[in-house]
Amino acid sequence: MVPEPSLRGGVVLRIASRGSPLALLQAGLVADALASAHHGLRTEVVVVSTAGDELADVPLGQIGGQGIFAKEIQRCVLDGGADLAVHSAKDLPPRPVRGLSIAAVPTRADPRDALVGSSLYALAPGARIATGSARRRAQLASLRPDLTFVDLRGNVGRRVARADEGDVAAVVVAMAALDRLALSDRPVDALSPSVMLPQIGQGALAVECRSEDAATAALLVPIDDAASHAALLAERALLEALGASCSVPVAGWARPEGGRLRLDGMLASADGRVVLRTGATGEDPGRLGEAVAARLLDDFGGSALDGWDPAGALGAR
Secondary structure, three states: OOOOOOOOOOOEEEEEEOOOHHHHHHHHHHHHHHHHHOOOOEEEEEEOOOHHHHOOOOOHHHHOOOOOOOHHHHHHHHOOOOOEEEEEHHHOOOOOOOOEEEEEOOOOOOOOEEEEOOOHHHOOOOOEEEOOOHHHHHHHHHHOOOOEEEOOOOOHHHHHHHOOOOOOOEEEEEHHHHHHOOOOOOOEEEEOOOOOOOOOOOOOEEEEEEOOOHHHHHHHHHHOOHHHHHHHHHHHHHHHHHOOOOOOOEEEEEEEEOOEEEEEEEEEOOOOOOEEEEEEEEOOHHHHHHHHHHHHHHHOOHHHOOOOOHHHOOOOO
16 A cells, blocks of 8 residues: 655655756656645755766767666666656666666657658658667658668757758657757657657656655656556557567557557668558557567567567567
8 A cells, every 4th residue: 555645854855867958857847746746845856977978979879779868867766866767758778677666657748759850751852861760760761762861969959950050951859859848949840650650658758766665656646647657558568578689670659549558569670671560459558568569570570670689578489
């Protein structure tokens, strides 16, 4: 049984976060939501530098994209340097970290990807697109095989500014980031998930705390959105079932549909010549994620794609 939260003694909740403008804004959103839910609760942001921040000029593929923006933040919470962590859910490693739990997922923002600088079908033949995401490159290459790509790193503001510099036709960023940072007042083409399936967890925030910290978990209950939480669990179950060592482009998007949960998943070859998509509905997020993963790997042949490692998959085949 979860105990009633107590604010006696002037509780200060320490929130671990990256130091980027977007990360600090997201930590602030969670802090404000907690303050609204619990009169008198005070919060403090603990800024943690991550490997992804320190290696900002190195392409993500070279430093391993899984958890590079989360591991140090998670360690801070585990070691007692903070009470909870606020992550962009898409930055979390595929498998849960022992000792930590996702205690809350606030209402999800727009999950779509966006082209900044041009609409997709207004791009000239051979246009240069800036993105550091293998998932985005594969899906764009499938839609427009003529496009060329250059790598893109840095915080959202710097990435958006790249579209104004003239050396690329457009950059690809998350629509949620544009909205949160008020950067959508420029040519933006928000891509429907039917055109580009989002990254696992895109647009969602994941609030983690120590698994045994029942008091903090109780304080987080009022800011949890059940539908957003269930959708994230389904997407993460898909990712985990595909394999933590999987290096092929992966995407997934879950949402309520007709009283159930709908999950669409994707696996692709790096060059976009093969894009496998399927979906299913269900009630249990974990089972739904595993079912969609099985369809992609077994029924659609995803296990034959270069980069998929059967040893990393949940319940190794």
